[in-house]
Amino acid sequence: MNDAEPLRVDDTFTDEERERGRKLFAQTCTFLLGAAQQEQIPESDFPEIAFAGRSNVGKSSLINALTCRKALARTSHTPGRTQQVNFFDLGGRLVLADLPGYGYARAPKGEVQKWTRLVNAYLKGRVQLKRVQLLIDARHGLKDVDHTLMTMLDQAAVSYQVTLTKVDKIKANVVEDILQKTHTELARHVAAHPIIRCTSAAKNLGVEDLRAELARLISPPGQMSG
Ligand code: GDP
Numbered sequence: 001m002n003d004a005e006p007l008r009v010d011d012t013f014t015d016e017e018r019e020r021g022r023k024l025f026a027q028t029c030t031f032l033l034g035a036a037q038q039e040q041i042p043e044s045d046f047p048e049i050a051f052a053g054r055s056n057v058g059k060s061s062l063i064n065a066l067t068c069r070k071a072l073a074r075t076s077h078t079p080g081r082t083q084q085v086n087f088f089d090l091g092g093r094l095v096l097a098d099l100p101g102y103g104y105a106r107a108p109k110g111e112v113q114k115w116t117r118l119v120n121a122y123l124k125g126r127v128q129l130k131r132v133q134l135l136i137d138a139r140h141g142l143k144d145v146d147h148t149l150m151t152m153l154d155q156a157a158v159s160y161q162v163t164l165t166k167v168d169k170i171k172a173n174v175v176e177d178i179l180q181k182t183h184t185e186l187a188r189h190v191a192a193h194p195i196i197r198c199t200s201a202a203k204n205l206g207v208e209d210l211r212a213e214l215a216r217l218i219s220p221p222g223q224m225s226g
Pocket of ligand 1: 165166
């Protein structure tokens, strides 16, 4: 994308696309496994969507809202599972990968290196990975640590989309400011999707659209299978 591209914060979906998204995410979602190191990353032929973001960004809450589960992604908060990529099967049609949170203020250097090694290993050659949803707290916007991950994604040529979380916590005009600022910053990143999504897991805002978008991603118009 380039600087001249107008700000696009949303996209519209047909009722049919929304229904497809609803159906996709209404399917049974089960925890497959957690990979703490490269050798444990499973091979798979299913399309995959990954979720990334700073610790506490609201990643578990959004995955739970998408899949209409109360505690599915809480599994990532289980001690010992925080520093791993957690894989979930969605109805045998899609794999959701919950990447370990990053950006702890006092994370020891060794932990940061471990995170970087694991995430790079995951991103490398993951052809089935359709998209990374990069979650950003709407109150804070992009931070340096987010840019670090964005650069890793650019280098791995993995498409990613910024998804603002917790938009219920700020006023609409503040959301606009954050969107403008984020959009400008995204222009420097080659693999960034130009549309920014706004969500609130707490108020169920933007969740239906995100489902529709992810359903569209795994079966684009013309190849829809229901
Ligand atoms: P994670 O560490 O990224 O998985 O974050 P969590 O999903 O555990 O959320 C971190 C905190 O933010 C928790 O206290 C959640 O209740 C809160 N939270 C998450 N999503 C929202 C949201 O959409 N709105 C509000 N107001 N709070 C949220």
